[in-house]
Amino acid sequence: MSASSPRIAMAKTVVGALILTLLPLPSWLEVIRPGFLALTVLYWSIQAPRAGGIALGWICGLLLDAFEGPVLGEHALALALLAYLGVREHQRIRSKPIFQQSLIVFAALVIYEFVLFALDGWTGHPLTTPLRWLPTLTGALIWPAAAAVLARSYHPRT
Amino acid sequence: MAGFATGSGRPLQGRGGSPGFRFALFAIASVAIMILDQRFNWLERAHYLLQATTYPVEIAVSSPVTAWDWVRKSFASRDVLEARNERLRSRLRGLEVRSMRYEALARENAALIGLRSALPPVAQRWLPAGIVNIQLDSLRQRVLIDRGSENGVTRSQAVLDDRGVVGQTMYVGPWSAEVILITDPAHALPVEIQRTGLRTIAVGTGNSNSLALPYLPANADIRVGDVLVTSGLGGVFPPGYPVARVTQVHKDAVQPLAHVRAAPFAHLQTDSEVMLIWFRHDSPAAPLKERNGELITGDRSIRPLPAPAKPVQRPAPPKTLSAAPKVSARPGAGKAAAAGAKSPT
Numbered sequence: 001m002s003a004s005s006p007r008i009a010m011a012k013t014v015v016g017a018l019i020l021t022l023l024p025l026p027s028w029l030e031v032i033r034p035g036f037l038a039l040t041v042l043y044w045s046i047q048a049p050r051a052g053g054i055a056l057g058w059i060c061g062l063l064l065d066a067f068e069g070p071v072l073g074e075h076a077l078a079l080a081l082l083a084y085l086g087v088r089e090h091q092r093i094r095s096k097p098i099f100q101q102s103l104i105v106f107a108a109l110v111i112y113e114f115v116l117f118a119l120d121g122w123t124g125h126p127l128t129t130p131l132r133w134l135p136t137l138t139g140a141l142i143w144p145a146a147a148a149v150l151a152r153s154y155h156p157r158t
Numbered sequence: 159m160a161g162f163a164t165g166s167g168r169p170l171q172g173r174g175g176s177p178g179f180r181f182a183l184f185a186i187a188s189v190a191i192m193i194l195d196q197r198f199n200w201l202e203r204a205h206y207l208l209q210a211t212t213y214p215v216e217i218a219v220s221s222p223v224t225a226w227d228w229v230r231k232s233f234a235s236r237d238v239l240e241a242r243n244e245r246l247r248s249r250l251r252g253l254e255v256r257s258m259r260y261e262a263l264a265r266e267n268a269a270l271i272g273l274r275s276a277l278p279p280v281a282q283r284w285l286p287a288g289i290v291n292i293q294l295d296s297l298r299q300r301v302l303i304d305r306g307s308e309n310g311v312t313r314s315q316a317v318l319d320d321r322g323v324v325g326q327t328m329y330v331g332p333w334s335a336e337v338i339l340i341t342d343p344a345h346a347l348p349v350e351i352q353r354t355g356l357r358t359i360a361v362g363t364g365n366s367n368s369l370a371l372p373y374l375p376a377n378a379d380i381r382v383g384d385v386l387v388t389s390g391l392g393g394v395f396p397p398g399y400p401v402a403r404v405t406q407v408h409k410d411a412v413q414p415l416a417h418v419r420a421a422p423f424a425h426l427q428t429d430s431e432v433m434l435i436w437f438r439h440d441s442p443a444a445p446l447k448e449r450n451g452e453l454i455t456g457d458r459s460i461r462p463l464p465a466p467a468k469p470v471q472r473p474a475p476p477k478t479l480s481a482a483p484k485v486s487a488r489p490g491a492g493k494a495a496a497a498g499a500k501s502p503t
Binding site: 018019021022023024025027030031033049053054055057058061066067068070071072073074076077080081083084087088119123124125126127128129131132 | 177178180181184185187188189190191192195196201204205208211212215216219220223291292293294295297298300343344364427
């Protein structure tokens with residue numbers, strides 16, 4: 001197993017997640033669109049904490065800021081925190097059944113969204129609509145599917 | 159170190175220390191970037207480069223939808239095309255009839271007619287811009303247009319469609335620009351009620367068919383159906399452009415402020431093309447020029463300075479009457495300054 005192998009898979013999935021994030025959708029679907037990039041970062045920080053880790057989260061966050069952040073660095077901080085949580089608890093999360101993983105992911109996404117919420121307020125771009133919390137729920141719901149898809153992108157053993 | 163150990167107790171040692179340490183580094187970097195971007199506007203150049211680099215990705219992402227639209231359009235049946243043709247022709251006829259009256263009406267009434275004929279003389283140049291079909295942020299009302307600084311687009315430029323005000327440009331790249339719509343929660347637009355001339359501010363609600371007027375007192379003269387036009391304050395739009403129609407007025411005897419909602423004229427959700435407008439700055443109706451995010455309200459160097467501001471003007475104190483009270487108000491400082499200014503010469 002070469003060290004660069006998971007990195008390539010990571011780059012591919014990050015690009016995929018970014019495309020899913022930017023794809024125009026009908027507005028009712030738009031509101032519940034989960035944070036695909038956040039799920040991807042969380043997955044990689046749990047599955048391959050050494051290869052990607054916090055740096056991956058930070059870079060993905062900057063990418064997201066480039067596209068949709070009101071202030072540069074906002075998503076970078078939030079995604080770095082998400083990656084840190086994933087890296088720190090990766091062994092505990094990995095050993096859990098997928099349903100419990102979803103619950104943990106939900107908690108992590110709520111923390112992530114709260115950081116964004118707080119930073120939005122502090123930087124003067126408050127967004128107080130309760131709709132902003134919906135993606136955390138949908139993100140947790142599609143976690144099993146997302147994890148299965150992401151697992152196909154990289155096989156460490158073969 | 160114990161606090162930053164990984165879940166199993168096995169320290170996850172990679173390059174650059176424990177995860178906690180690395181997170182702290184990245185967090186500090188993020189906060190530094192945020193402060194530079196927010197407080198000092200240092201990252202204007204970075205935004206320009208980011209717009210340039212992200213634009214190809216955005217075009218690529220939007221291409222399937224655009225292609226699908228194109229396919230659908232090219233297979234549109236003849237009947238549909240004929241019907242649309244007929245509709246457009248009748249609309250054109252209506253616009254022509256109304257633009258005949260335009261010659262006779264006052265300019266502020268004419269601003270309600272239609273895009274090309276609505277342009278008052280204050281508009282110097284206009285440029286159609288396509289909306290790139292991607293989602294920037296689901297809850298913030300932002301769109302990306304396919305014109306940038308290569309086309310002369312600058313920051314805080316007015317964007318209209320054929321019905322009314324759409325928004326203004328925010329981050330400008332070489333080939334693209336991000337437009338903040340008037341319905342974005344972070345956008346506030348100075349408006350005027352056309353019927354009464356009462357000025358207020360229309361704030362976005364985050365919903366693309368609703369604007370809020372949160373600063374009207376409960377006894378303000380406003381009714382459902384009132385037309386809001388730009389007031390010319392704020393430095394982006396000249397006065398008189400149609401913005402929205404009041405849809406809801408709720409006055410509560412207990413509340414000091416009225417609860418007013420208005421529906422924008424511009425088709426913010428269905429527009430695929432908007433107009434960028436350049437204004438003639440020497441026109442009296444032109445918006446005030448904006449510099450570095452702040453309105454210029456006079457000479458910035460003029461400040462109520464406490465101490466000797468201009469000692470050079472002291473040599474002839476008795477001639478000007480207005481200068482005399484100032485001297486008496488601060489006799490010690492003024493004389494000391496005068497003495498200080500005189501002694502070297």
